[in-house]
Amino acid sequence: MKTPLAAMANVNLKLLHTFMLVGEHGSFREAAERAHRSQSAVSTQIRQLEEQLGVALFHRTTRRVSLTVEGAQLLECARRAVQEMELGLRKIQESADIQRGRIALACSPTIAGTRLARVLAAFERDYPGVQVFVRELSSEAMFECVRQREVDFAFGPVVETGEFHFETILEDPLYALVPKRFAGSATKAIALPTLARMPLLLLDKASALRRLFEGALRSHDLDFSSRYQFTQVQSLISMARAGLGAAILPRVALPEGEDDAALPLRIVNPPLVRELAVITLRGQALSPAAARMVQLLRQLMGDRG
Known part of the structure; x- marks a missing residue:
């Protein structure tokens, strides 16, 4: 009599796949349709698997097919094995995908x-x-x-x-880069109503930052004056340093280090954050x-x- 390990050594994935189709659908005919094989070929494969394992895997009658106790055990093990194999193949594929x-x-x-x-x-x-x-x-x-x-x-x-x-x-607070001649006594923050009274330098209307800032002004019934608008933050910074107005910037875009011409002031009352x-x-x-x-x-x- 074959040992379980010796019997399994002869079992291939094709036989297990056919067995799973029959076991899950309870029908040789439906398994044959799904495998695109003849019903007799499916029956032959199941008999071959049963002979290799030395046990009956199905109860067969003229009306129905059902799993034996051993067949149910094998189906459970086969499902787990397929899941593990699919997981392993997926990990291998993901590893390959991330390398190229x-x-x-x-x-x-x-x-x-x-x-x-x-x-x-x-x-x-x-x-x-x-x-x-x-x-x-x-x-x-x-x-x-x-x-x-x-x-x-x-x-x-x-x-x-x-x-x-x-x-x-990331949460990114809004700042005003204010020319020192406009800043007065402010050193770290500026209230939105105070800022609105200055000439403002803004990004163009296609930017979400512009819409956020204008929405805050409207919600507080504040008007503003802006003679210039730009598509690049660096342009706003240059204009503010030249004293043309207060540039509205996100914190991530503030120039680093001390600036002799303009002060970065956090917008408050209310604070604005994108x-x-x-x-x-x-x-x-x-x-x-x-x-x-x-x-x-x-x-x-x-x-x-």
Whole structure:
């Protein structure tokens, strides 16, 4: 008599697959249809498996097919084995995918110019075989890219919409970079009503930051004057340093170090904060490589360095 291990040595995956089809559907005919084989071929494979194991796996009658006790045990073990194999194959595939592949992401200019480089550098060190493509876009264009699936995900501002999923990574307070001739006695903060009385330097209307700031002004019945608007934060900083007005900036975009011409003042009364998030379509699943990039965003984006 064969030992269990000796019997299993002759069992191949094809026989187990056929056995699972019969066992799960309780029918040789349906198993044959799903396997795209003849019913007699399926019956032959089951008999071959039973002979190899030395036990009957099914009770057969003219009307129905049912599992024996041994058959039920084998079906349970086979299901577990298939699940483990699928899990192992998935891990292997994910490991291969993350070593080679392609990621496309969209990012707001303020983040691309300040925080993104260290994330990309860390990713490239770990996964040099993955190609990464970055699109630096305004919020409106960014959302359209996500909507059209032109990118795997975006990193930008949270807005009120049910179309996208937002995973907030960073809270970014708004500041005013105020020429010293306008700042008066202020050293660290400036109230929104006081700020509204100054000439303001703003990003263009396509930016979510502009909409956030104007919404705050409207909610407090405040008017403002702005002769200039720009698409790049660096332009706002240059204009503020030249004394042309107070530039409205997120904290991540503030120039480092002391500035002889302008002071960075936190906007208060009320404080204004934008949320920055990983943006995907609702229900969208990321590739392993893109998921790893998002993990690095979580780890590194919140640090000031």
